[in-house]
Structure formats: C-alpha cells, structure tokens
Amino acid sequence: MKLLAVVMYATFAFCNYSSASADHNVSKKHSRPNVHDTSECWFDGQRLDHFTYTKRDERWRQRYLLHQDYWTRGGPIFFYVGNEANVEVYANYTGFMWESAKDFGALLVFAEHRYYGKSQPFGKDSLGKDPSFLSIEQALADYAALIYHLKEKLKAEGSPVIAFGGSYGGMLAAWLRAKYPNAVQGSIAASAPVRAFASRLNPSFNPSAFWEVVTYDASPAAGAAPACIQNTWTFFQSVMASREDAAWRAMVSDAFGTCRPLQGSAEVEDLAYWVQGAFDSFAMGNYPYPSSYMGGALPAWPMRAACERLASPRLSSYQLLQAMAEVAGLLYNSSGNVGCYNVTSLVGPAGPGATWEFQWCAQRAAQELPYFPATGRSDMFWYQGEYDEKRIQADCRKRFGISGDADWSVISLGGMDFSAASNIVFSNGEYDPWKIGGVREDISRTIIALEIKEGAHHLDLMWAEEDDPHSVRDAREIERQHIRRWLKEAFASLPQSRNAEVENA
Ligand SMILES: *[C@@H]1O[C@H](CO)[C@@H](O)[C@H](O)[C@H]1NC(C)=O
Ligand SMILES: *[C@@H]1O[C@H](CO)[C@@H](O)[C@H](O)[C@H]1NC(C)=O
Ligand SMILES: *[C@@H]1O[C@H](CO)[C@@H](O)[C@H](O)[C@H]1NC(C)=O
Ligand SMILES: *[C@@H]1O[C@H](CO)[C@@H](O)[C@H](O)[C@H]1NC(C)=O
Secondary structure, rough: OOHHHHHHHHHHHEEOOHHHHHHHOOOOOOOOOHHHHHHEEEEEEEOOOOOOOOOHHHEEEEEEEEEOOOOOOOOEEEEEEEEOOHHHHHHHHHHHHHHHHHHHOOEEEEEEEOOEOOOOOEEEHHHHOOOHHOHHHHHHHHHHHHHHHHHHHHOOOOOOOOEEEOOOOHHHHHHHHOOOOOOOOEEEEEEEOOOOOOOOOOOOOOOOHHHHHHHHOOOOHHOOOHHHHHHHHHHHHHHOOOOHHHHHHHHHHHHHHHHOOHHHHHHHHHHHHHHHHHHHHHOOOOOOEEEOOOOOOOOHHHHHHHHHHOOOOOOOHHHHHHHHHHHHHHHHHHOOOOOOOOOOOOOOOOOOOHHHHHHHHOOOOOOOOOOOOOOOOOOOOOOOOOOOOOHHHHHHHHHOOOOOOHHHHHHHOOOOOOOOOOOOOEEEEEHHHHHHHHHOOOOOOOOOEEEOOOOOOOOOOOOOOOOHHHHHHHHHHHHHHHHHHHHHHHHHHHHHHHHHHHHOO
C-alpha cells in the first residue's frame, strides 16, 4: 500500500492539485463528489492538426480532470468524452461514473473538448482567432491520442478504457469506439443522436419529429394536464397570427414583462421561439427530481409543472398569455431575480459563446432551434416551413463565413451504421426528443439499444436518486453488466493486463 501511494504521487505529478483536491478524500468530505475532488491536468503535447503532415509539430494544451481514489493498479479507466461545455459540468453531473468506479476499481478521467472550457488551442477566444481546427474528427483524434498519452504516463498500458458520454458526448463516445477500437474497449453512449444529420445521404431522418416528442411529453400519457397541448397550440397560433397587430404586440409585451415593447412581427417571432425553447428544455430536462442541468433550476418533472399552469380549458386570451409567461419563467426566471426579459433572436452574431453554433454550421451537429422546423400539425407549435438547408447555409456564411457540409458528416461518421463496430450501449429516454436521432434497435449482440421509460436526456448518467424510475435503475445495471463483460474480454486480450492482474492479486 505504501509503495502504491509513492507511485501514485510520482505518476500524478503532471497535474495541478488545487488546495481543495490536495486533501481530497471523498468519503470524508461529502457523500457526493464533484469537480473539487478531481485534479486538473494538462496534456501539453496534444496535436493541433491530426490530419496533415506539414504542421505535425504544432501542439496545444488539452485539459482533463482525474480522480484516482478508486483506482486499483491495472484496473480500468473510465473516460468521459467531453462535449460542448466546460468539462467541470460533466464531472459534477455524471454520477453514474463516480458511483460505478468504486466497484470496478476504476480511474476516472473527464476530458475536455477542444475549443471549450480551458481547452483553447489559441488561448482566450480561440474560436474567434482561428476555428479551422474545430471538428468532430479532430476532437475524436484528440481523445484517442490522450488515452495513449495517459496510459504511458500512468504506466497503465494494460488498463482497459471504457468511454462514457451523454448527448453530443454520447455521439463522440460511440464514434470513438467505432473509429479507435484500439483506444477504447467499450462505450456507454447515452442519449446520443448519432443519426440526427439532415442530409440527402440520410433520408430517413425527420428533424420535425423532435417536436412531436416534446408534444408527447405535454400529454396525459406522459403525466401532463389534459388541456396543456391544446392551450399551448392556441398560444402559438394566436401569437403568430396577430404579430402584425401593434395592439396585440403591446398586450404580449405586457403579459410577458419584456424589457421594452416588442417591435414589429420579427420580435414576436423571436418571443415565440424563446417560449418554444423553454418547452424544449422541459422535455430534455424532464427529470423526476429538481435539476439545474438545463440551465434554470427546474422543478421535478418540469413539463408536468409547466402544464399545470396551462391546465384550465377555459382561459381568456390574456390569461393564456399570462399563463405562458409563467411557464417561460420556470426556466428563464427560476432565480426569481429577473426583472424583465430581453428576448433576442436565436440566430445571433458569431461570438466567443458560439462554439456549438460553429459546429452546427460546419458539420450540422444537431441544433434543433431554430433549424428543426415544427409543423403545428404533428406538434403543439406552429408551422415553421420545411427544413431549409439554403437558409442554414446563408445564416452560417453570415456568422462564420462557412456553408458547412452535412453530407460529409454522414460519410465521415460511418453513414449512421454501426454494424461493423462492437461494444456500444446506446440508451435513449422515452421523454427525450433527441431519441429521434438515436440508435433504438439492437444492431448486433454487442451493439445494444436501451429505451428508458420515463427517462429524459441521459438520465442514466446522472446521480442515482430516490425518485428515479425503475427503468433507469435497470438500465444502469444492464450497462454495468456490459461493462463487466467488455472488461473481462479486454483483460483476456490486452497485452499487459494479465501482468497487472497478477500484481494486484
Ligand atoms: C479517507 O477517509 C477515510 C474515512 O475517514 C479513511 O478511512 C481513509 O484512510 C482516508 N483516506 C486517505 C487517503 O486519507
Ligand atoms: C461543480 O460543483 C461544485 C460543488 O457543488 C461547484 O462548486 C462548482 O461550481 C460546479 N461547477 C460547475 C461547472 O458546475
Ligand atoms: C421573476 O420572478 C419574480 C419572483 O416571482 C417576479 O417578481 C418577477 O416579476 C419575475 N420576472 C418576470 C420578468 O416575470
Ligand atoms: C436588457 O438589455 C439591456 C440593453 O442591452 C440591458 O441594459 C439590460 O441590463 C438587460 N436586462 C436584463 C434583465 O437582462
């Protein structure tokens, strides 16, 4: 044991220990660990461009977070494949990894995606300086290279790696296994819309179906008040139909408490999209307990909570506006401190926060608002036209000077087909609108699809809670069973792992 501690100290010397993590001992401090229980580490030698040979030596610093307390030497590495945010968010919320690591004797790694958080190839606002190196393919190559680097640093060549990710991170986890099966022995791809690419090469994808799921979540079948869908539909029809009417705009502005009166029909449309965005968050974040994962501090079952405000079948048009303003407030004013609403267009200027918008523009990596059109017939919103590739390209040229290419995403990312891969669990939540782009049928004995009843966006990756439905407890157990099997196979075949096992014993 003593020797192990010394080895640990030496191998982890490349990480910055914050004062909080210097005495990190999870069991002592609190029951639920978070980013303060990790060490912040850097891969200084990460390649800027994995795919050209003329700039082979340009390097940058990629951030990752480590937690080692559960690790037994030779044991597995649980690797969170960071998505489109500061990686600290995922360290905080991915309870499933923390809660499983102990049993598996796993090292926890949370890796940050290039151009997000502190992983900026060109320093602050790297996107504004040069976005050329932001792509899904570069990010995947980063993760594969980081895994090799880590194993060498930690002398953990025999440790199998299990990738975890939710949403875009789940997509990355699945592709990482498919593209770099040497780096990753299996992946948990939670709520991963790997097939959500609107391209002529992927004709079966219907982006409008997203809003059908959001609408389903507002139905009695999903526990919501019976009048909710009708009231919501009526709200959007009337707001949009009368948007040219100045007196109506004044009434809408007043009911919602906008900072200044809505000017012109375009601003009414902005408000309609903004309200639609709240329903989007209630659907994705339809967790059985209060959660701040979607931004605002949402209550348990937020869609049901929203629909309670829309439960009366007899609302005057002003009452309906007021009720909908309360619904919007559930998300946008959960602090209770917002004095008035500044409603702005969803298609804003390119700026430091626009990294995901760039990824959408470049590769059409899943951006429902305002690009996946609602129909107003199969959903409770309004008719937003057809999916409009030309308009998207025009927006993208205006913002980033690029048109982007969805076809290449289909070609590069496996054509939505995982039949040549192995060892991936795809999970999808019944209430999660992103399931429309997910893998929802078993593809082979080792490419498994799980549907989590009453589950929202990657509920299975979250901390276990008392109010969790049985379905998600079962899903987590099935996922652990798959991980166990992948590890068993890996221990039997990875070159150094048998030695490590012997050392451990
Ligand atoms: C962490 O705390 C537990 C419980 O107080 C204790 O048994 C254990 O020795 C501590 N571990 C370290 C590394 O300090
Ligand atoms: C993560 O959780 C810790 C502890 O609650 C908190 O201090 C920190 O701000 C959180 N970080 C993020 C990015 O959510
Ligand atoms: C936000 O919530 C507070 C507390 O409920 C309320 O007083 C305020 O009017 C709300 N703001 C808006 C813009 O509705
Ligand atoms: C609304 O926008 C104005 C002008 O940009 C700004 O001064 C004000 O602080 C904003 N209010 C809120 C509540 O965000």
